[in-house]
Structures are given as structure tokens and as C-alpha cells.
Amino acid sequence: MGNRAAQAATKAARSTVGFAARRIASSEWLMSIVYDHMNETNFAGLAEHEEMLSDSVRVDAYHRGIERNVQSGDVVLDLGTGTGLLAFMASRAGASKVYAVEHSDFIQVAREIAQLNGFTNIEFVQANSREFTPPEPIDVVLHEQMGDELFNENMLQNVLDLRDRVLRPGGRILPATFRLFAEPVTIHDAMRIRRFWNIDLPDGIDLSATEHSPIAGRFDTGRNEQFWARPGSVASTVGEPHPVLEFDLHTLESLESLATDHLIERTASADAIVDGCCVWFEAEFDDATTLSTSPLAPLTSWGNRIFRLDQPIGQGEQLRLNLRMGQLFEPSTWHVDLL
Numbered sequence: 088m089g090n091r092a093a094q095a096a097t098k099a100a101r102s103t104v105g106f107a108a109r110r111i112a113s114s115e116w117l118m119s120i121v122y123d124h125m126n127e128t129n130f131a132g133l134a135e136h137e138e139m140l141s142d143s144v145r146v147d148a149y150h151r152g153i154e155r156n157v158q159s160g161d162v163v164l165d166l167g168t169g170t171g172l173l174a175f176m177a178s179r180a181g182a183s184k185v186y187a188v189e190h191s192d193f194i195q196v197a198r199e200i201a202q203l204n205g206f207t208n209i210e211f212v213q214a215n216s217r218e219f220t221p222p223e224p225i226d227v228v229l230h231e232q233m234g235d236e237l238f239n240e241n242m243l244q245n246v247l248d249l250r251d252r253v254l255r256p257g258g259r260i261l262p263a264t265f266r267l268f269a270e271p272v273t274i275h276d277a278m279r280i281r282r283f284w285n286i287d288l289p290d291g292i293d294l295s296a297t298e299h300s301p302i303a304g305r306f307d308t309g310r311n312e313q314f315w316a317r318p319g320s321v322a323s324t325v326g327e328p329h330p331v332l333e334f335d336l337h338t339l340e341s342l343e344s345l346a347t348d349h350l351i352e353r354t355a356s357a358d359a360i361v362d363g364c365c366v367w368f369e370a371e372f373d374d375a376t377t378l379s380t381s382p383l384a385p386l387t388s389w390g391n392r393i394f395r396l397d398q399p400i401g402q403g404e405q406l407r408l409n410l411r412m413g414q415l416f417e418p419s420t421w422h423v424d425l426l
Contacts, residue, residue: 131191131192131193132193133196136169136170136193138388139169139388140170140172141388142387142388144378144384144385144386144387145231145378145387145388146172148370148372148376148377148378149172149173149176149231149372149378150176151372151375151376152261152262152372152373152376153173153176153177153180153229153261154176154180155372155373155375155376156227156259156261156372156373157176157177157180157181157182157227157261158180158181158226159181159183160181160182160183161177161181161182161183161226161227162182162183162184162185162186162221162223162224162225162226162227163177163182163184163185163186163225163226163227163228163229164185164186164188164221164225164227164228164229164249164253165177165185165186165187165188165229165230166188166216166228166229166230166232166245166246166249167188167189167190167216167230167231167232167245168187168188168189168194168197168211169189169193169197169231170193170196170197170200171187171196171197171198171200171201171209171211173229173231174187174197174201174206174209174229175200175201175204175206175209177227177229178206178208178209182208182227183208184208184210184223185208185209185210186209186210186212186219186221186225187209187210187211187212188212188214188216188219189211189212189213190213190214190215190216191213192213194211194213197211198211216245216248216249217244217245217248220252220253221253224253224254224255224258225249225253225254225255225258226255226258226259227258227259227260227261228246228249228250228253228254228258228259228260228261229261230242230245230246230260230261230262232245232246233265233368233370233389234389235366235380235389235390235391235392235418236267236366236368236392236418236421237265237267237368238342238415238416239416239417239418241416243336243339243341243342243416244342246260246336247336247339247341247342250336250337259337260336260337261372262370262371262372262378263335263336263337263371263372264333264334264335264336264370264371265332265333265334265335265336265368265369265370265371266330266332266333266368266369266371267330267331267332267333267366267367267368268328268329268330268331268365268366268367268368268369268381269331269349269351269364269365269366269394269410269423270324270325270328270351270353270364270365270367271324271325271326271351271353271361271363271364271365271396271406271408272321272322272323272324272325272361272362272363272364272365272382272393273321273322273323273324273325273359273360273361273362274316274320274321274322274360274362274363275319275320275321275322278317278319278320279360279362280314281360281397282298282395282397283297283298283303283307284296284297284298284303285397312394312395313392313393313394313395314363314392314393314395315390315391315392315393316365316382316390316391316392316393318382318386319386320382321365321382321383321391323359323383324353324365324383325353325355325356325359325361325400325406326353326354326355326356326406327353328381330369331349331351331410332345332346332349342415342416345415347411347412347413347415348409348410348411348412349409349410349412350407350408350409350410350426351364351406351407351408351409351410352405352406352407352408353405353406354403354404354405354406355400355401355402355403355404355405355406356402357402358399358400358401358402359399359400360397360398360399360400361396361397361398361399361400361406362393362395362396362397363393363394363395363396363397363423364393364394364396364408364410364423365382365391365392365393366391366392366393366394366418367379367380367381367382367389367391368380369381392418394421394422394423396408396423396425398425406425407425407426408423408424408425408426409423409424409426410422410423411423411424
């Protein structure tokens, strides 16, 4: 194939893939299928589980939450059991029966660990949870399907389906209460990466004019609009954090009932550079047990996406942002704009 023909074929392929990606991202049903497949492949090896099992903040929070909320004789369903850890904890806490549901072949590892540790009251079920109906009502649904931005591992679709189909009246979901934060933050000076035109250089070299330069604009790919916080890089929030969303899975009607447009207003407690708007969540098991993925909390295996702002602010000034979450389950469609 000649060079021009190859370039034309590549261009056509990119166009087709781009069209398909946009169609998939616009459909909750298609994205649900994609995330089911991603969950199956993303957590299919030992390496993917090593980070989660080594996350002591995560493991300790689930251990405390299960010990405090799973009662003797409970029938428990562990959604997406993975290594089986939550199922094992529920069994140790006194559950009479645990259904450990996992749609990937990794369930074989969980089954082996159960045998090696003498668990006899856990039934391992290889199936998509939405295609499984246990033979008895469930007292507790256990789950850990929270993505970095909370919604992007089909958590709501899967948990609400089980709640409506198999959870007995008065049954419990662990964890059930969630708070999503999108907070303006400032990053430590040594870790800050500023926008091209805001970078200070020696000898009076000035880049500020490139902000509106058509030449420089041709090379602005937009890839700097979002970035991931490096561990320990966030110095502080700008003002007091408040969740943009808070809900309880026991009472939430549906994914569609959650608002997707939010006004964020914060007053700066000191002069600062607002590097961006950082996303994290809190998962609450009970009044005494909360798991936080805040960049200012102890480090977890979840990451923190930051929507870049690079905006100076003075003490006492108010910052107003508009958060638009195009698709809750697809953070690439989220946007943060200064007002």
C-alpha cells in the first residue's frame, strides 16, 4: 500500500473509531456493557489486585464496616467478589451464608483462597450480578465497585438492580452513603506545572503572549485540561469543601435522578493559585466508619482527577465554577468552567 493510501486508510479508521466512541459514550446502555467488559479485563490478574489488597486504608475501612454491620445469621451477597476478601470478612463476622458473585474467571482464585482458609459457607457464583437471583432473600449487599470518580465502574446500575430484585425489605447495603466532591485546590510549589503562558522563566523571557497566539494555538492539543494528582502534591483546598452530590443507595431512585450541573462557590482563605478542581469521594458504612479518597486524606489505591484551572486568587475573593457532568459514568465528558 502506498503512503497516501495508507494515510487515507488510517484517517478513515480514526474517523470510524471516533464515531463509534461518541455513539457509545452517549448511550448509558452501551457504556454499561463497555464497563462490564472493562471490569472483567482490568481486574483479571494478580497484579491488579495486589494494589487493592495492599491498600490498608481501603481494607481497614471495609473490615470495620463489615464487623459493625454484618450480624450473626445474615445472608450476604458480595457483588464483584474479586479475591473474595469481602466475602471472607462477612463470613468471619457471622454471616450464615455468603454468595460471592464474580463474572470473570478470577473467581477461581477466590474459590481456592476460600478452600485454603477453611471457609465452608461461601457459594461462589460466576455470573453477571444482573443475571443472578439467589434462592433466598439477601440481608446485606456488599460491594466495592467505586471508580476513581465514583460512578465509572457500573456501581449504581449493579447495586440498585440487586437492591430492587434480591434485597429483603429492611436489608442493608454496605457502603450505602456516598458524597462526591469537586473542589478547587492548590498544589505545592515544587510539584506545580503551570500553563505554558503562565510559566516564569529567567532573563526576562516572557511566554504570556502565547496564550492568544494563533501559532501556539495550533499546538495546544487540549490534553492539559485534565491531569492526575501525584501523591502528596495537593497542598490545600480553596475554602471549605462541600459535596456536589450526596446520596444513599437505600433510597436513591436511579442514576438519572442525580443532578449533573453544579455551581461551586468558594471563598479563598489565603492568596493562592487555584491549580484545578479535584475530584474525590467518601463512602460511609455507618457514623463511625467512612472511607475517603481525598488527596488530603491517607493515601488510597484510588486516583484523583484534576480539571485544570491555573487561576490566581486573593484572600477573601470568591471563586465561582460551573461543573457540567455530561455523563455521570464517563468523566471524560465532565467539564469545569470559571464564571
